[in-house]
Amino acid sequence: MEKVKKIKAGDVRTASRLIRHLEDGMDEARAMMKHLYPLTGHSHVIGITGSPGAGKSTLVDGMVEAFRKKDKTVGVLAVDPTSPFTGGAILGDRIRMQRHAEDTGVFVRSLATRGALGGLAKAVGDSIHIMDVMGKDIVLVETVGTGQQEVDIINHSHTVIVVLIPGMGDEIQAIKAGILEIADIFIINKADREGSSKLRREIMAMLDMAPPSAFPAGWRPPILKCDNAFEPVGFTKSLDEIAQTIEEHHQHLIKNGLMGSRVHRKTAMELNEAIRCSVLDPVLNALAANGELDTMIGRLMKKETDPYTLAEEIARRYLKACS
């Protein structure tokens, strides 16, 4: 397999084309993944999530620099939303990262969500594998700006970073469940702004109330502050500290045998996705192609039947072999 060899050698053209074909849902791309999957397992995957405008892209850019100083190669997957109306997307995360464009140790790829709801794009999992096979030591995955419930990132990452900013006031109360629960590391960004100490206290209080089981092998998520990106000295110092903490978390996972459970979670999700792709998609495609789907929608709108009955009928028809 010529392409597998090229990707293993780190060829960006081949890799980015394959990512493209995965996004487009091409069968050949899926077939390629069968050859790449066994080669994965090298990269430390770090997820970065937080609300829109929290500074995720700027932080990712700073992390790239911090990891490059440690001689690590870095892949970045940056996700931005697709318009639900036109299917188009503006992918702008890259603007903050362009200073690394000429560094061959860095590969930045933007992805559009294309209808995926969990804060990521469907092709993210496979794209991580591709960057892994390319030999990237670190893969940074930046989610879309998230609200409370877009927690798919935990299924893909070894280390999850939640970025918060001061001034969101008591909203932090509202988001205690969901996104705040998934953090391995908190970053308070734009920490020079008013309210950052208050925010820090609130997260501390929230962590104080968590049961010990929330901290695997005693890892209580550290709360780091990051200074204004326009003050380069302080910003770089903050980022070095962040990179250091990320590495400590990685070591913590390895030393305490926790990588296994993270990888288990990731693998279970991958299998789940693959089954969905192989079972559900062909059924939906077939129903759409022969017009049955439209007929069903028409019947539903006239209240002649209900979606549950229809789904059961379809399941009976297609899943005969299983029952």
Added chain:
Amino acid sequence: MAEKKIRVMVAKPGLDGHDRGARVLARCFRDAGFEVIYTGCHQTPEQIASAAIQEDVDVVGLSCLSGAHRYLFPAVAQQLKERGAEDIAVVGGGIIPEQDFKLLYDAGLKAIFVPGATLDGIVDWFRKNIKPRD
């Protein structure tokens, strides 16, 4: 379900910081259903070529209002060629006098859009001439 999307990069090479036009175009491409990567102002031709390859775009749209298009546009096309990515189309727009057209087409640009070009006209040109690659 397989669905091929056009990927477009909108880039501003050189020292020109007037990006209203580039942003309007980015938005208009989005509304046309394309995936648009916008890389911001003050990019070198090397950065643009490298980003275009990493993003695997079908076309790079360059905007330049500073008068440096005679140097910058061919430089981007040249950088792509040197990296074996001539299949990525390059188009340009801005304040570009007609007597420069030949030089730019000779350098490999596929189209040039000047004041008076309409958004619909530009999108139509893209739809007809840019196809998602295999």
